[in-house]
Amino acid sequence: MSERAGSCLCGEVTYKVSSDPIAARICWCKDCQKLSANGTANILVLTDSITSTGKLSEFQKTADSGNIITRKFCPKCGTHVYANSSVRPQFTVIRAGTLSDPSSITPTMNIWNSSAPSWACLNASLEQVDKQPAHIERLKTPGSHNNTASAV
């Protein structure tokens, strides 16, 4: 287990994550493209393992997955830092670009490829998923039972 740190663009929001990511993915859903003008690299971590400082704004929207996603932004610089799904509050998605060292994580999957633009640079060496990963993944929580998650 290694600790990772990150921040928004202006530095008002900072965080530390004490657990290793459960998943790391590149998402090409329409919402991610609106947010970032491209696909987004994300890590999924245990919500309880995040220590965050700074005020966040929130925006809620029903995602392509059908789940209500709460996205959290720095109100000053607009950086999207976190996302939480209504069905999995125990997990938080962190935008990998906000990490102090984005190379410390390794995406393993492209998801929502079906909505990627024709010019998207898709890493062919990663697992490719057209939409949401079809089946509920079994995710291991360190030291305990399995939890489930299915989306970014």
Ligand SMILES: [Zn+2]
């Ligand atoms: Zn900021």
Ligand SMILES: [Zn+2]
């Ligand atoms: Zn997405």
